[in-house]
Amino acid sequence: MTHASEQLINREWWVERWLELLDKYRFKKRLERARNYARQGNVLSIEFKEGKVLAKVQGTEPEPYELSIWLDTFTDEDWQYVIETMSQRAIFAAKLLAGEMPGNIEEVFTASGLSLFPFKLDEVHSRCSCPDKANPCKHIGAVYYLLADRFGDDPFVLFQLRGRTKDQITSALRQLRGMAEDNTEGETQPTPASPVSSPLDLNRFWQYEAQLDSSLVVIAPPPSSETILDVLGPISLPSDAGTPANPTPVMEYLQSIYQQASQSAILAALNRDAS
Known part of the structure; x- marks a missing residue:
């Protein structure tokens, strides 16, 4: 080399x-x-x-x-x-x-x-x-x-x-970025509601309905194939007999839920129906 x-x-x-x-x-x-x-x-x-x-x-x-x-x-x-x-x-x-x-x-x-x-x-x-x-x-x-x-x-x-x-x-x-923001602010914008008259809606706290700049939205695979379940490792399940139960079925179920959640998140980011 x-x-x-x-x-x-x-x-x-x-x-x-x-x-x-x-x-x-x-x-x-x-x-x-x-x-x-x-x-x-x-x-x-x-x-x-x-x-x-x-x-x-x-x-x-x-x-x-x-x-x-x-x-x-x-x-x-x-x-x-x-x-x-x-x-x-x-x-x-x-x-x-x-x-x-x-x-x-x-x-x-x-x-x-x-x-x-x-x-x-x-x-x-x-x-x-x-x-x-x-x-x-x-x-x-x-x-x-x-x-x-x-x-x-x-x-x-x-x-x-x-x-x-x-x-x-x-x-x-x-x-240049400042000029672009000034131009945007100069456009007619809806008047934001007063925080006193419009209390915080916790049910909508994580919702964002404005259009994001497309260059800020990047959907890419994670740098590692490990999931949080891989990091946590096998789980221990108690049993009535005092010996640990087989965790395999539970882990397989959690893996399937994790995959479904991941796919749903990607589809939501792409504005596509999950059906």
């Missing part, structure tokens, strides 16, 4: 994409030297300035080499379209404002003919002050590997390399 393949385990999907890109590089020996540089602490510093990554890597010379890495940035018009599209998808806006990367974020970019991630290593531009004419050299490669960790800690670094910082994106999203 290669180092890059090991790194894919338990990593965020956008980090996997970056490491897969690097793993396709045909000069494997150079990649191995780059990994050693990264592991041994030869990368002295990494900072992000505007849309570039600036780093210092200690090589064989007394003075560290200085290098830069950058991607092609998107135009203001491209970013305006992308952010507007994000704001219209409630789940996108919610995740990004929470500092998370939506799993299908690429859909927003591909809809306008863009790609957040480079398709090949040649699309990642770099320059190093070392005498090695090959690009990427082992110093640049070492920074590539450490960038994967930075992407994992802060996914907004990817947006910054494309021309927009985290603050710029979240600020624009909040503004």
Whole structure:
């Protein structure tokens, strides 16, 4: 198993994409030297300035080499379209404002003919002050590997390399979401009943009749096939003789009730009759 393949385990999907890109590089020996540089602490510093990554890597010379890495940035018009599209998808806006990367974020970019991630290593531009004419050299490669960790800690670094910082994106999203809410509030709405004249109806407490945003409703299988009955384990039933009764029939009955309740919930969420 290669180092890059090991790194894919338990990593965020956008980090996997970056490491897969690097793993396709045909000069494997150079990649191995780059990994050693990264592991041994030869990368002295990494900072992000505007849309570039600036780093210092200690090589064989007394003075560290200085290098830069950058991607092609998107135009203001491209970013305006992308952010507007994000704001219209409630789940996108919610995740990004929470500092998370939506799993299908690429859909927003591909809809306008863009790609957040480079398709090949040649699309990642770099320059190093070392005498090695090959690009990427082992110093640049070492920074590539450490960038994967930075992407994992802060996914907004990817947006910054494309021309927009985290603050710029979240600020624009909040503004657009706020404008949408103001427009909704400006529409004629029924006057809510006074809590004094209309006491709380406990029978209707869990009912919600307003239309939900479709992007907020996701019906998906649970991450585990275990049910609450599996977690609780076999139950003990007392008997008149003082020895536990066979719990199998009871467990089978409870399993059937659990399955029926689950199916009814899904049908209700889909607005279909359970018959």
